[in-house]
Amino acid sequence: MTPSPGLTRGLALLLVFLLGIWVAASGLLEQIALYRDDIAYLARQHVVLVASSGGAAILAGVPMGVWLSRPSMERHAETVMQVFNIGTTIPTLAVIALSMMVLGIGFPPAFFGLFVASLLPIVRNTYAGLLAVPAHLKEAATGMGMTRRQVLVRVEIPNALYVVFSGIRTAMAVNVGTTPLAFLIGGGGLGELIFTGIDLMDTGMLLAGAVPTAALAVAVDFLMGQAQLRLIPKGVNPLR
């Protein structure tokens, strides 16, 4: 017999509650609380990094994907996508290290490294999503007298939106997960607490970085999921 959802949820809540008791009893909570000011300051840095690099990746990646999907780019698009695919295989840590080589330390290389890491899934999904729009829809739209721009904005993009959003969601997950590494090149963020905590074998400090990072990742993914559910028109949204 499979457990009912109510029972599963009850068990999960109980587990969280017990974990809380354990954390409180072991004194970890006080240890984490010691870093309250650091958490607030670094979390802000962290969020700025995620938002700016992720936002820039969306702003650059979607138009790039659209551009690659245009018939005039047909011959070159696959070559460009291959370059992007090779880019994806380079580990993000390596991308960050390489961008430090060029841009020095601090915010700019961190921003750039994260931007590049999140760009790829967005471009790829936008491109693939637009190509997957059935040819007969484009034919109907053109035959009814839409201009190329109208076909793109009213038919192609709305019908590719779900795939585009999935790319953005993946990109943001990669972005949030990679941002702690920004500390390694002087970009700041919650990685500072995590890496320092590891070096000093200070569990409290480590958790003071790790727990907010994890919470942020969950929150971003939740937000992206909600956006995907609500912003995509009902007719082309498999979620509703």
Next chain:
Amino acid sequence: MIRLEDLTKRFKTPGADIVAADRVNMEVPTGEICILLGPSGCGKTTALKMINRLIPPTSGKIYIDGRDTSGLDDIELRRNIGYVIQQIGLFPNMTVEENICVVPRLLGWDIRKARQRAAELLDLVGLDPRQFLRRYPKELSGGQQQRVGVIRALAADPPVMLMDEPFGAIDPINREIIQDEFLKMQAELKKTIMFVSHDIDEAVKMGDKIAIFRAGRIEQYDSPDMILAHPANAFVADFVGADRTLKRLRLLTAEAVATADAPVTSRSAKVADALQQMTAAGARRAVVIDGDHRPVGFVTAEEMSGAAGAVRDFAHPLPATVPLRADLRAVVSEMFAHDTMWLACTDDRGRFAGIITQPDVTAALRATYGPEKDALRRQEAP
């Protein structure tokens, strides 16, 4: 009116050029449906798509209502031509209402006027606007989607429509229903329609004219009856099928063939009176009708000759009756089913309206084979 003049399309491929349409000349009069018919790859779809320039013609001219369309902008031209495709092509991201309003909005109609039009059109094809306007295409059945596809093309009331196998993807039962609905609509709207099909039965049913294509050329452009009765060559004869004469049965209704002034009598009439009536009309049988003029039986001259009494003593029941509006295929089917040489016809209210005999039917089929029509055809032929 649509007129094509020397319309030609060559596709350049490595190796050889392919001629998809080779100097196509034809004219579709205003308010008629012209079916472009032929096997796949014969150039019928290419010819159609050159009209709204989804495929740019290599050479030749297209006139719509007397105007040369080559001077018009692509976008402007397309917005004034209704276009229906086999895959329907409803936009899944838009509601039914938004889909229907696409062209009116492109033409700059007021949103309220466009919406009102959408509701009217849904009503026209028997879909309740309150129920369907807000639905998305995926929430509609195939038949409903195609109805919406057709009315979307009609939304801005274009004088000309292009339909590329519009009913090809619908199951046979629904296809018949939608075809009938469409013909009823067309009888009122009188659009000038080019309609691509590969189904001879559909072509005969829907078309005022049929153009049969092969390898980019028109083999024959004629009325369905002429195509079936006088195929121009072996290819056309082969394409329309060995049963082409039977197909012609669908083109005529019982009304066109039936003898309306057949003698009638009533059950209580005297045999002598009935016989006299039949002799006067030169008929060997009379239909017995009731007080409401409904056919209830028949009597024959042989059985009654020399007898006395009332008609009711000699009356036989009728095996079947057919409505005047039935096509000859249904009539012949009834005749074969009941193994009879003739049937009584009834009007919409079930009253007797004449009789139809097997010789009448064969005479009707023979009609276009007559000498004067043949001569006429020879004059028209190039």
